Amino acid sequence: MQTHEAKRVEITIEAMMQTRLTTALERAGVTGYTILPVFSGSGRSGNWTRSGQVSRASGMVQVICIIRPDRLDTLLDAALGVVESHIGVISITDCQALQAERF
Amino acid sequence: MDQILSLAAENLLSPIILSFALGLFASLSRSELSIPEAIAKGMSIYLLFAIGFKGGVSVASHGVDGTLVLSLLVGVILSAGLPLIGFALLRVMTDLDPLNAAAVAAHYGSISIVTFVAGTSVLQSAGVDYEGYMVAVAAAMEAPAILAALWLVARSGGAGKMDAELWREILLNGSIVLLVGSFAIGWITGEKGLAEIDAFIVAPFKGVLCLFLLDMGLVAGRGLRGGAGLIRPGLVAFGVLMPLIGAAAGLSAGVLLGLSAGGTALFMVLGASASYIAVPAAMRVALPKANPSIYLTMSLGVTFPFNLTLGIPLYVAAARAFTGG
Numbered sequence: 001m002q003t004h005e006a007k008r009v010e011i012t013i014e015a016m017m018q019t020r021l022t023t024a025l026e027r028a029g030v031t032g033y034t035i036l037p038v039f040s041g042s043g044r045s046g047n048w049t050r051s052g053q054v055s056r057a058s059g060m061v062q063v064i065c066i067i068r069p070d071r072l073d074t075l076l077d078a079a080l081g082v083v084e085s086h087i088g089v090i091s092i093t094d095c096q097a098l099q100a101e102r103f
Numbered sequence: 104m105d106q107i108l109s110l111a112a113e114n115l116l117s118p119i120i121l122s123f124a125l126g127l128f129a130s131l132s133r134s135e136l137s138i139p140e141a142i143a144k145g146m147s148i149y150l151l152f153a154i155g156f157k158g159g160v161s162v163a164s165h166g167v168d169g170t171l172v173l174s175l176l177v178g179v180i181l182s183a184g185l186p187l188i189g190f191a192l193l194r195v196m197t198d199l200d201p202l203n204a205a206a207v208a209a210h211y212g213s214i215s216i217v218t219f220v221a222g223t224s225v226l227q228s229a230g231v232d233y234e235g236y237m238v239a240v241a242a243a244m245e246a247p248a249i250l251a252a253l254w255l256v257a258r259s260g261g262a263g264k265m266d267a268e269l270w271r272e273i274l275l276n277g278s279i280v281l282l283v284g285s286f287a288i289g290w291i292t293g294e295k296g297l298a299e300i301d302a303f304i305v306a307p308f309k310g311v312l313c314l315f316l317l318d319m320g321l322v323a324g325r326g327l328r329g330g331a332g333l334i335r336p337g338l339v340a341f342g343v344l345m346p347l348i349g350a351a352a353g354l355s356a357g358v359l360l361g362l363s364a365g366g367t368a369l370f371m372v373l374g375a376s377a378s379y380i381a382v383p384a385a386m387r388v389a390l391p392k393a394n395p396s397i398y399l400t401m402s403l404g405v406t407f408p409f410n411l412t413l414g415i416p417l418y419v420a421a422a423r424a425f426t427g428g
Contacts, residue, residue: 016387020268050140085391 003096006103007072008064011079012038013088015059021082022063028078032103033065043089060087066095068103111416114225122313123411126320131328138318146315147217148281153304154220154238155282159289160297161235170360171236174370177356178240181374183247185349186212190255192345197337199397201259205252206386206393210402211345212248213378214241216278217319218410222372224312225415226365231428233365237373238286244373246273249385256390269388276381316411323403330400338397342377342405349374350418354425364419364428371418375410377402 013021018035025033038060040049050059067075072092079090097103114120129136162171189208193199199207219241226233253265289296297305327334353374357367379402386393422428 014387016384020388086387087391 001098003098004100004103005069006066006095006097007069008066008093008095009072009075009079010091010093011063011065011083011088012041012060013063013083014086015061017082017086017088018061018063021079024078024082025063025065025075028074030065030067030071030075030078032067033063036062036064038062043087066097066103068100110225110229110420111413113228114416115412117225117228118313119221119224119309119316120412123316123320123323123408126317126322127324127408128320130321130324137321138314143315143318146311146318147278149304149311150220150308150315151216151278151281152285153308154216154223155285156289156297156300156304158235158238159286159291160293161289162286163290163293165235167236170234170362171239173360174234174236174240174356174362174366175243177360178244178370178373179247181349181352181356182212182214182244183251184212185345185352185374186248186251186255188348189341189345190252192348193341196341196344197335199338202256202261202390203393203397205255205259205261206390207341207398207401208255209248209252209386210377210379210382210398211349211406212244212251213246213382214244214373215376215378215402215407215410216241216282216380217315218376218407218415219369219372220312221316221411222369222415222418224309225419226368229419231365231368231419231423232363233369234362235289237366237369238282240370241373242279242283242286245276245279245378245381248378249273249382249389252386253389261390265389269385272388273381273385276384278380319407323408326400327404330396330404333394333396334400334405338401339405342401343409346375346377346406346410346414349376350414350421353418354421357422358425362426364423364426367426367428368415368419368422371422372410372415375406375414375418377406379403379407 011021022033038050048060065075083090186208189211190204193204193207223233350371353371354367357370362370379399383395383399386398387395
């Protein structure tokens, strides 16, 4: 089966910043992404769990984008502009995608 | 004094406070008890709708006068002014830097709608009437404190990020839309509208409030456990002193406006309460470098339990004493 090289970018960010991030991605031409809720985690800002959070300000989400390698820098510039001053992590993984026309 | 102690004792042994205490105990003792997120969200929607609707019906029954507009105006001034006092106190009483002091101060200018709902419940139990439009005053007091905090940060040489999207999120956050919207529905439909749905929004109200406060106790306990290392004696002292200052300002406002004992007590509750929904969300966007563990633990873990247990009975008794109600 024919596969194509792609980059999988995972951006974990505060829920409050979700719309700002996706708007920045769309402005940069990245229109395909998936958003997942985050249940719990631990990092530089301490332990965190979604259970019993009283407001959305304390929530976290993960935005996943699978893109062509040549569009990676554009995406990262857009994402970093939003994530840089907030709690969050950006990671990049090499992956293979089947339907190249979709990315 | 006897009246205050009697009301405080009655309040402490009420189902809503005991439910909160149960949640707090369960959380601090690391019990696995939890309220599913969707149910907690559903209860908060129910409570906001019920309190807004009943406030609107009250305005429809008693009519509107100039006091409503003045109360809204004074509420806005109070919300913008209290963070200035809070900021000055925090700089003297604690070692917080200007950024974190401004972020904490913003919470104390804004309001906690759950504390307000608990206040109305105590008033109803004590048979004390209040102006229905206090619901609208509560909504008006959410946002000005955020602007005051950003001004404080700018004055200290920092910079907050306030964009159009954040404005929209603050002014049209779900709680405000629901509260003001249900207030309008209650106002438009009046007693007739209330008669149609009172079996749903009047009788079950206190029971739902008990469960909601059980959840709030769990949340407050988790906050206390998580932020225990950050909250020093100066901050705890501020978390108890600032509500009393806010309540005194609310008392002055209520007396000057000529509000009833119940209305004055609710003005005190609004002045005393600290936000833990709207302001934390705004602070994460506008002042991302401020530490959320400090301001959330302060408002949820210190001030909210204080207001719920000792503050509200104190405010109700003081309001009755000063207004003769």
